[in-house]
Amino acid sequence: MKQSTYLIPTLRDIPSGADIVSHQLMLRAGLIRQSAAGVYSFLPLGWRVLRKVEQIVREEMDRSGAQEMLMPSIQPAELWKESGRWEAYGEELMRVTDRHNREFALGPTHEEVITSIVRDDVRSYKELPMTLYQIQTKFRDERRPRFGVLRGREFLMKDAYSFDKDFEGLDESYEKMYTAYNSIFSRLGLNFRAVIADSGAMGGKDTHEFMVLSNVGEDTIAYSDASDFAANIEIAPVNASYDKPDEAAGELREVETPEQRTIEEVSRFLDVKPEKCIKSILFMADNEPVLLLVRGDHEANEIKLKHELNAETVEMATEQQTKEILGSVPGFIGPAGVPAELNVYADHAVEYIVNGVCGANKEKFHLLNVNPERDFSVTAFKDLRSIQEGDPSPDGRGVIHFKEGIEVGHVFKLGTKYSEALGAEYLNDQGKAKPIVMGSYGIGVSRTVAAVIEENYDENGIVWPACVSPFDVHLIAINVKQEEQRSLAEKIYGTLQARGTEVLYDDRPERAGVKFKDADLIGIPLRVQVGKKASEGFVELKHRKTGEVEEVHVDELSDVLEKCQQ
Amino acid sequence: MKQSTYLIPTLRDIPSGADIVSHQLMLRAGLIRQSAAGVYSFLPLGWRVLRKVEQIVREEMDRSGAQEMLMPSIQPAELWKESGRWEAYGEELMRVTDRHNREFALGPTHEEVITSIVRDDVRSYKELPMTLYQIQTKFRDERRPRFGVLRGREFLMKDAYSFDKDFEGLDESYEKMYTAYNSIFSRLGLNFRAVIADSGAMGGKDTHEFMVLSNVGEDTIAYSDASDFAANIEIAPVNASYDKPDEAAGELREVETPEQRTIEEVSRFLDVKPEKCIKSILFMADNEPVLLLVRGDHEANEIKLKHELNAETVEMATEQQTKEILGSVPGFIGPAGVPAELNVYADHAVEYIVNGVCGANKEKFHLLNVNPERDFSVTAFKDLRSIQEGDPSPDGRGVIHFKEGIEVGHVFKLGTKYSEALGAEYLNDQGKAKPIVMGSYGIGVSRTVAAVIEENYDENGIVWPACVSPFDVHLIAINVKQEEQRSLAEKIYGTLQARGTEVLYDDRPERAGVKFKDADLIGIPLRVQVGKKASEGFVELKHRKTGEVEEVHVDELSDVLEKCQQ
Missing domain, CATH: 3.90.960.10 (YbaK/aminoacyl-tRNA synthetase-associated domain)
Structure with a gap:
C-alpha cells in the first residue's frame, strides 16, 4: 500500500481527553477517530489490526468446533421481556422504536436471540452439544465511556453460546472455550490470566474473566509470581497459614x-x-x-x-x-x-x-x-479478608502481586436461566423434554486491540507484535526525489508484494525525520529503509522493537526478511 | 464439518409469508431465520455464503486500490443535520436516543461520517485521490420489508466513498468502481447489467444501478439481447427510427x-x-x-x-x-x-x-x-415515450427485452453535495481551499446472496455456483450404521479436510431419502456418496447441477474432485 494516498493521519501531539497510552497511540498513529463519546471509526490501519485479532479469534473458535453465524443487532423487545432483561438491563440497553412503534433493543449481547433460534430449531439430544458464535457489533450505553475503545458504546465482540444436554456437557463445552481463549490470548502474546470471577446474581459456580495484566484497567488482579493463580481481589481466596506468637496471655x-x-x-x-x-x-x-x-x-x-x-x-x-x-x-x-x-x-x-x-x-x-x-x-x-500483596499464593506456589486488569474475555456457565425463561427444550433419549443447558463466552475484539498496545509500546510509539501488525514490513524511500532511491524502493515494493508480504510503502515527498517519526509511531516490526546506499544496492533493515539496524544487500533482502518473520 | 451437530434446520414445507423462491429456499435450506420483519440471522450455512460473497467484494475493492476501514452504526444527529438529511431522510432513518438524551441515527449509509473524517484528516491535494470502503451492517426502517433479505431493515452492505480534487478525478474513480463492480458480479456468475439510472434530485449525470436480471424484483429493466445496453424502463432512451407509410393524405x-x-x-x-x-x-x-x-x-x-x-x-x-x-x-x-x-x-x-x-x-x-x-x-x-419490448436497442445492436431487476449495486457521482455541506476542503497546489469532489458506491451484500439463489435453483433446492457454495463437497455416508460405509466416509472426510477442501459430512443416523433431500435442498455442487460399494472402495460422485453420477474409486477421488473444481 502506498502511504502517499493511504489514510494514516498521524498526530504529533497527545490529543486532549486521551488519558491512557493505548488511547493516545491509537489516535496518534491514525488507527481510530471518535464520532461520539465511546463511538469510534477504525481507519484503514486500525481496521487491519482489528481484522487480524478477529482472525485469530475465529481460527481458535473454529478449531474448538464452534460454528460461526451472524445475528442481528435489532432485537425484538418481546424476547428481552421473556428473559426479564428488558427491565433488568437498565440504562445500558439502547432501545429503538420503529415506524410502527414497535420496540427493539440494540443488542449488547445475544443470549435471547440465540436461545430463541435454538428453541425453534433444535429438537433432539442427537443435535447436541452445539456451540454457536459470531463476531459482531455490540451496543452498550455505558454511563462513562472512556479509555478509547477499552470502554466504548459500540464495539466489536466475539460472543459464543454453548448448548448441552446436561451440566456435565456444559463442563466440557466450557473447558473447550477456556482452552480456546488461552490459545487466543497466548497467540496474541498477551500477559494474561484466567481470573476466577464473582458469578454474582447469576449463581453459576464457574466463571472466569480473562484479564490482561496491565498498568491500566478497571479491576485489580491478585496473581502469583510463580504459578498461574489469579483472581479478582474482590474474591481471591487467602491461604490461611499463620503462626501463633510464643507469648503468655496477659491480663485483660x-x-x-x-x-x-x-x-x-x-x-x-x-x-x-x-x-x-x-x-x-x-x-x-x-x-x-x-x-x-x-x-x-x-x-x-x-x-x-x-x-x-x-x-x-x-x-x-x-x-x-x-x-x-x-x-x-x-x-x-x-x-x-x-x-x-x-x-x-x-x-x-x-x-x-x-x-x-x-x-x-x-x-x-x-x-x-x-x-x-x-x-x-x-x-x-x-476466610473473610481480602488478599494482600506479599501474601503467599493460595495454591501454595509463589507470592501474590497486584496488577490492574483489562478484561478481554469472559466465560460463563449460564445453566438453564435463559432456556427456562424462553422455553428452549430438547427431547432426551427417552423422549422427555428437558431444558437445554447453556454457557456464554465473550471476547472484546476491539478492546483487545487496545490491550495489545498497552503491552507493546515505547516512548516513540506502538511496537506491534508481528501477528497483529497492520503490515509485515514498512518500506521507506528516504528521499523519493532521488531517482536511485525511488526506483530501488519501487522495485523492492514490487518484489515483496509478489511474495505475499504485506508492505506499507512510504513514497511520500516528506523529510526523512517526518518519515521516521511516523514509522516509529505506527510501529510495524520490520522497516526497510532505502537511502544513500541505494546506488550500491544496499538498504537498511531496522527492527522496531530493538532499534537494531543491519545493512542488507537488496538481493538478500527476501531471505533476511523471511528469517526475521519466522 | 459434521452435519449431526451442525445447525442446518432444513424445512420440507414452504414457509408461509415467503413469496419468492430465494426467500423460501433460504428458510428451507436453513440459511436464515427471521427475528422480526426484515431482520434476519444468518445461520452457519448462510453465514458461510455471506462471507464468500463478502470476500469476493473485498478482493475486487482492494484490487481497485480502495482502502478498507470500519465506521460505526451510531452516528451523531448533528452530522445529519449538517447535511440536511436528518429531516430529509424521513421515516426510513432509525433514530436512537442515549441516556443523556442525545440523538443519533443508526446509519443507513455513511456519507456524513466519512465526509467528517476526511474533512478533519485530509488537507492536501497530495493525499488525493482516495477511495475508502467498509463492509458493515446498515439499518433502514423500510415501510414494507419483504422478500427475505432482498429488502430487509438490517443488512450487510459494502459502501465506498471516493474523494477527488476535481470532476475529472471523480470520473476516473467512478470508472474504477464501475470496473470493480463488473468484476464482482461477473465472478458471482450473475446475469447482470449496469443500468443507466435516474439521478433524480441529486443532479449528477452519471449513475448506474447494477441490476441482476431476474423473475422478481422491484424495477423493470429494458435490455438488449445483443449488446450490454440496459436501462431502467423509466428512463431508457428510445431509438427513433420510424418509416413513413407510403400513403396519400386524406381529407380531415x-x-x-x-x-x-x-x-x-x-x-x-x-x-x-x-x-x-x-x-x-x-x-x-x-x-x-x-x-x-x-x-x-x-x-x-x-x-x-x-x-x-x-x-x-x-x-x-x-x-x-x-x-x-x-x-x-x-x-x-x-x-x-x-x-x-x-x-x-x-x-x-x-x-x-x-x-x-x-x-x-x-x-x-x-x-x-x-x-x-x-x-x-x-x-x-x-424522445418522450417509454421503451417497449421488441423495440430496437438504442445502441443499434439487438432488440429490447424486459426483465425484472434486483438492484445489487449502485455507483453514483455525488460531486460536492456533502463536502460543501460539511465543509470538507483540500488545499490545491496553489494553496487554495477547494471542496473535495465525491462519489458514493454501494453493494448490498446480503441481498446479493438472495440474487445468486434467484439465478441458481431447481425444483429440489439451491444449486450453488462453486465460488459461493457454503462447502466445496457434501460427503454423505448413506448408512452410518453400516461399519464399512461409516469408516470409509470418515477416512474420506479426513483426507479431504487435510487437502484443504471444505467438506460438510453428513454423519447423521437418518434414512438415505432424508439425506438426499437435504443435500439437494442445500445445493453443494459436488456430492460424494458412500454406499453399498464402500467395501470395494467405490463411491458415487454426484453433480448437483446436472444430476450426473459417476462411480469413482476412493484412491482416485482427490484427483477427480480437483478436476471438477477447476
Whole structure:
C-alpha cells in the first residue's frame, strides 16, 4: 500500500481527553477517530489490526468446533421481556422504536436471540452439544465511556453460546472455550490470566474473566509470581497459614483512647503493631446483625462475608444500629462482652492473635491483652479478608502481586436461566423434554486491540507484535526525489508484494525525520529503509522493537526478511 | 464439518409469508431465520455464503486500490443535520436516543461520517485521490420489508466513498468502481447489467444501478439481447427510427365516437390500428399546461417530459383544467385547433403518422385523416415515450427485452453535495481551499446472496455456483450404521479436510431419502456418496447441477474432485 494516498493521519501531539497510552497511540498513529463519546471509526490501519485479532479469534473458535453465524443487532423487545432483561438491563440497553412503534433493543449481547433460534430449531439430544458464535457489533450505553475503545458504546465482540444436554456437557463445552481463549490470548502474546470471577446474581459456580495484566484497567488482579493463580481481589481466596506468637496471655484491661478510632490511631497511641489489633465491623446481613473481625493490618471482605452467610445483601451497620446493638459507636466496638445472640465471624488470622487490642464497646475505651476464646467467642473462623500483596499464593506456589486488569474475555456457565425463561427444550433419549443447558463466552475484539498496545509500546510509539501488525514490513524511500532511491524502493515494493508480504510503502515527498517519526509511531516490526546506499544496492533493515539496524544487500533482502518473520 | 451437530434446520414445507423462491429456499435450506420483519440471522450455512460473497467484494475493492476501514452504526444527529438529511431522510432513518438524551441515527449509509473524517484528516491535494470502503451492517426502517433479505431493515452492505480534487478525478474513480463492480458480479456468475439510472434530485449525470436480471424484483429493466445496453424502463432512451407509410393524405373529417375514449375503444370502433392513433395527454408542468402526443401503441413517459422541460414537477391536468384549456375532456382531446400559446410536445413516432386519428377537442367526437404539420403544429418532436419490448436497442445492436431487476449495486457521482455541506476542503497546489469532489458506491451484500439463489435453483433446492457454495463437497455416508460405509466416509472426510477442501459430512443416523433431500435442498455442487460399494472402495460422485453420477474409486477421488473444481 502506498502511504502517499493511504489514510494514516498521524498526530504529533497527545490529543486532549486521551488519558491512557493505548488511547493516545491509537489516535496518534491514525488507527481510530471518535464520532461520539465511546463511538469510534477504525481507519484503514486500525481496521487491519482489528481484522487480524478477529482472525485469530475465529481460527481458535473454529478449531474448538464452534460454528460461526451472524445475528442481528435489532432485537425484538418481546424476547428481552421473556428473559426479564428488558427491565433488568437498565440504562445500558439502547432501545429503538420503529415506524410502527414497535420496540427493539440494540443488542449488547445475544443470549435471547440465540436461545430463541435454538428453541425453534433444535429438537433432539442427537443435535447436541452445539456451540454457536459470531463476531459482531455490540451496543452498550455505558454511563462513562472512556479509555478509547477499552470502554466504548459500540464495539466489536466475539460472543459464543454453548448448548448441552446436561451440566456435565456444559463442563466440557466450557473447558473447550477456556482452552480456546488461552490459545487466543497466548497467540496474541498477551500477559494474561484466567481470573476466577464473582458469578454474582447469576449463581453459576464457574466463571472466569480473562484479564490482561496491565498498568491500566478497571479491576485489580491478585496473581502469583510463580504459578498461574489469579483472581479478582474482590474474591481471591487467602491461604490461611499463620503462626501463633510464643507469648503468655496477659491480663485483660481497659485503657482510655479518647480520640483514637482507627487501627492506625490506636496502634500508634498504644504502641502496638497493627497485626495485634482486632478490627471489628458490624454488618447487617439481610437485616440481621453480624460482627466481623479481621486483623488490624488486613481488609475485611464483604463479598466473602456475603457468600459465607449466603445473604442477599450485606451492608455496614449505621451508627444508630451499632449503638442499639453494642451500646457503643464504630471505632470503639469489639467482640468482648457482646450479646450472646450476636453472630461473630472472624477471619482465620484473628485466631492466631495473642494479647490483642480491640474496642471495649464503650466510647473512648479499648481493651488490651484480648485473647480469642478466653475473652470472646466466635461463631466461626473463616476466610473473610481480602488478599494482600506479599501474601503467599493460595495454591501454595509463589507470592501474590497486584496488577490492574483489562478484561478481554469472559466465560460463563449460564445453566438453564435463559432456556427456562424462553422455553428452549430438547427431547432426551427417552423422549422427555428437558431444558437445554447453556454457557456464554465473550471476547472484546476491539478492546483487545487496545490491550495489545498497552503491552507493546515505547516512548516513540506502538511496537506491534508481528501477528497483529497492520503490515509485515514498512518500506521507506528516504528521499523519493532521488531517482536511485525511488526506483530501488519501487522495485523492492514490487518484489515483496509478489511474495505475499504485506508492505506499507512510504513514497511520500516528506523529510526523512517526518518519515521516521511516523514509522516509529505506527510501529510495524520490520522497516526497510532505502537511502544513500541505494546506488550500491544496499538498504537498511531496522527492527522496531530493538532499534537494531543491519545493512542488507537488496538481493538478500527476501531471505533476511523471511528469517526475521519466522 | 459434521452435519449431526451442525445447525442446518432444513424445512420440507414452504414457509408461509415467503413469496419468492430465494426467500423460501433460504428458510428451507436453513440459511436464515427471521427475528422480526426484515431482520434476519444468518445461520452457519448462510453465514458461510455471506462471507464468500463478502470476500469476493473485498478482493475486487482492494484490487481497485480502495482502502478498507470500519465506521460505526451510531452516528451523531448533528452530522445529519449538517447535511440536511436528518429531516430529509424521513421515516426510513432509525433514530436512537442515549441516556443523556442525545440523538443519533443508526446509519443507513455513511456519507456524513466519512465526509467528517476526511474533512478533519485530509488537507492536501497530495493525499488525493482516495477511495475508502467498509463492509458493515446498515439499518433502514423500510415501510414494507419483504422478500427475505432482498429488502430487509438490517443488512450487510459494502459502501465506498471516493474523494477527488476535481470532476475529472471523480470520473476516473467512478470508472474504477464501475470496473470493480463488473468484476464482482461477473465472478458471482450473475446475469447482470449496469443500468443507466435516474439521478433524480441529486443532479449528477452519471449513475448506474447494477441490476441482476431476474423473475422478481422491484424495477423493470429494458435490455438488449445483443449488446450490454440496459436501462431502467423509466428512463431508457428510445431509438427513433420510424418509416413513413407510403400513403396519400386524406381529407380531415370529424366522426362521432359517443362512448369511445381510450385508444383501444377508438381503434376498434373506427377500425384503425392503434399505431394510427395519436394519444394526447394534457400535463401541468410547473403549473404551465403542455400537451403531450405519443403514438397510440406507445406509452407516454412523464420522466422524459420532465427532463425535456427541465421542470420540477409534471402532473396530469385535472378534468377541470383540461376543459378550461382545450374546451373538452380527456378521451376527446387532440392537437388540432388548440390555442396558439399552448406548447405541444410530440414523441418522434408521431411525426411519421399519416392519416391519423385524434380527439376533436369536442366531447364525443374524434378526427380522421389527421396529419402532422398540415392539421396541427408541434413545438418539438422529442424522445418522450417509454421503451417497449421488441423495440430496437438504442445502441443499434439487438432488440429490447424486459426483465425484472434486483438492484445489487449502485455507483453514483455525488460531486460536492456533502463536502460543501460539511465543509470538507483540500488545499490545491496553489494553496487554495477547494471542496473535495465525491462519489458514493454501494453493494448490498446480503441481498446479493438472495440474487445468486434467484439465478441458481431447481425444483429440489439451491444449486450453488462453486465460488459461493457454503462447502466445496457434501460427503454423505448413506448408512452410518453400516461399519464399512461409516469408516470409509470418515477416512474420506479426513483426507479431504487435510487437502484443504471444505467438506460438510453428513454423519447423521437418518434414512438415505432424508439425506438426499437435504443435500439437494442445500445445493453443494459436488456430492460424494458412500454406499453399498464402500467395501470395494467405490463411491458415487454426484453433480448437483446436472444430476450426473459417476462411480469413482476412493484412491482416485482427490484427483477427480480437483478436476471438477477447476
